[in-house]
Amino acid sequence: MTSDEVLVEAAGPVVRVMLNRPDKRNALNESVVHRLTTVLDDLEADPSCRAIVLGGAGRSFCAGGDMDANIDLEPDAARAESRHQAFLAAARRLRDLRKPTVAAVQGAAIGAGASLALLCDEIVVEAETRLGFGFLRVGLPPDLFCAATLQRRVGWTRAADLLHSGRLVGGPEAVHMGLATHLSSRPAQDAAIERAADLAALSPYAFAATKALLRAAWNGDAGAHSDLEAALVGVATTTPEFRAATAKFRS
Incomplete structure (x- = not known):
């Protein structure tokens, strides 16, 4: 099962899903996120898949959104909101x-790339890994549920610091x-596959139930968050700050 932009490789019960745009540092565009959604749907329904490793080809995990592809020449909040819904899916x-x-996070995981990693149950990094949440620097609010997942992992104060700075x-x-x-002294992908194999050996029902209980304990309204985030991102793409910060990608 392969696609130019998303590669899928099974190794026993563990399936590795690779973002495959190394020349763009695996930046996300609509084509990638649509394909990623389809791949994950298929793996959820595949009984032979017991655990998933999400990685990126080349030296970086994911550099965030592809600014070349995701910026309209003219501000259009409705179009940006609609496009963002595909990312949220x-x-x-x-x-x-x-x-x-x-x-499996090697190299850089920036913006939406870091947000994507936070959606996984566990994150393996290397000493040289760099994660960044510089949304405000380009005039955007945090995306892909990052405002919630970051806060869940590090707490309100640290989440605010990472987003503000x-x-x-x-x-x-x-x-x-x-x-x-x-933290792995080996390549993150090797360590992540090994860790995923350990998780794959657990009871599928018990693991799924544990995930459900952790989400319930969070007690957040994911649907409302999704709609609000898409609307806020849509408007943010029309602001002078965003247009100025991303002008180099439109030239």
């Missing part, structure tokens, strides 16, 4: 999977603050 599919998911977090600090789960 992929995020919801990843978030709601009943099966274990492990993000946009600073980069290295692998060791990410694990120390609870942003990531495991």
Whole structure:
């Protein structure tokens, strides 16, 4: 099962899903997120798949949204909101999977790339990994449920600091603050596959039930969050700050 932009490789009960745009540092566009949603739908229904590793080809996990593809020449909040719903569909599919998911984060995970990693159950990083949430620097609010998932992992105060500052977090600090789960001295993808194999050996029902209970304990209204985020992102793309910050991608 392959696609140019999303690769799927099974190794026993563990399936590796790879964002495959290394020349763009695996930046996300509509084509990628539509394909990712379809792949995850298929894997959820496949009984031979017991755990999923999400990774990126090349030196980076994901550099965020593809600014070349995702910026309209003229401001159009409705078009931006509609496009963002496709990204949110992929995020919801990843978030709601009943099966274990492990993000293998090598190199950079920036913006939507970091948000995507946070949707996985566990995150494996390397010492050289850099995670960043610099949405405000380009005039955008956080995306792909990041405002919720980041706060759940590191708490309100640290989440606000990371969003307000946009600073980069290295692998060791990410694990120390609870942003990531495991720090690996080996390539993140190798360690993530090994960890996913451990999770695949657990009872599928018990693991899915544990995920459901963790989500219920969060007690957030995901539907309302999704609609609000899409609307806010749509309007944000029409602001002078966003247009100025992204002008180089439109030239």
